[in-house]
Amino acid sequence: MFEWLSDGITHLKRHRITSSEKAILENKFIYYQRLNQNHKKEFVTKLELVITRKAFVPRGALSEVTTEMKILxxxxxxxxxxxxxxLRLPHFKKILIYPSTYYSTISKQYHRGEVNPRHGIIVLSWSCFLNGIADQKDGVNLGIHEVAHALKLENQIYYNDESEFFNPEIYRSFQLLATEEIHKIKTGNLTVFRSNAGIDDDEFFAVALETFFEKPHEFFEYNPELYGTLVRLMRQDPRVWVNV
Known part of the structure; x- marks a missing residue:
């Protein structure tokens, strides 16, 4: 029997994660590997819903979207x-995947990824995405970076059922602490974040989440107040999953 999900307009056949797809998680996604069995079941259930509700679209020279792409x-x-x-980020219904960096006719630059809230699209370079998950301790992860942008935007979109999921008080605390860190970066001080976190508050949030998930212990040692605020904002603590 198939299970059907409604997105309010159409009915979608729910994707069921197979054993071979779970093997991709076990072999290539460290976060999943370190979850206990109950959390793994929860993770798989959520992943099924994400894959069911998102359209994964090949772009450029990419001829097809593989199962591995969808899973990771x-x-x-x-x-x-x-x-x-x-929380499924419903505004962002399409994920466009290029094989490598791609040229934007709008910005006249090559990009690794971007988020387009007007069209509800997340765009990723697959080679850059893979580089991000290949080293999950360097604080550079394209997938986390672009999903972080989408998450921040989704919180501000008021015409769907998933807006304002950030606790307002905690988010204000984060913004105040983020402003201090952005100032440090712009004035040349050494921080745990890479330099483009100082561009603006959007970039800081994205880089902060990369650091949060990939270098949580170093982040905590650098600024426990900011790290703790992100733990409360994101409702999870990656130090539980990531070994020193």
């Missing part, structure tokens, strides 16, 4: 949103 990109969305029971 979907898993990144689940990881970032794991602290919430029912």
């Amino acid at each position: 990109i979907g898993a990144t969305i689940v990881m970032v949103t794991f602290g919430w029971n029912d």
Whole structure:
């Protein structure tokens, strides 16, 4: 029997994660590997819903979207949103995947990824995405970065059922602490964050989440107040999953 889900307009056949797809998680997604069995079941359930409700679209020279692409990109969305029971980023219905960096006719530059809130699209370079998950301790992860942008935007979108999921008081605390860190970066002080975190508050949030998930112990040692605020904002603590 198939289970059908409604997105309010159409009925979707729910994707069921197979044993071979679970093997991709076990072999290539460290966050999933370190979850206990109950959390793994929860993760898989959420991943099924993400894959069911998102359209994964090949772009450029990419001829098709593989199962591995769907699993690993979907898993990144689940990881970032794991602290919430029912958060699926519904505004962002399409994920466009290029084989490598791609040229934007709008910005006249090559990009590794971007988020387009007007069209509800997340765009990723697959080679850059893979580089991000290959080294999960360097604080550079394209998937986390772009999903973080989408998460921040989704919180501000008021015409769907998933807006304002950030606790307002905690988010204000984060913004105040983030402003201090951005100032440090812009004035040349050494921080745990890479330099482009100082561009603006959007970039800081994205880089902060990369650091949060990939270098949680170093982040905590650098600024325990900011780290603790992100733990409360994101409703999870990656130090539980990541070994020193």
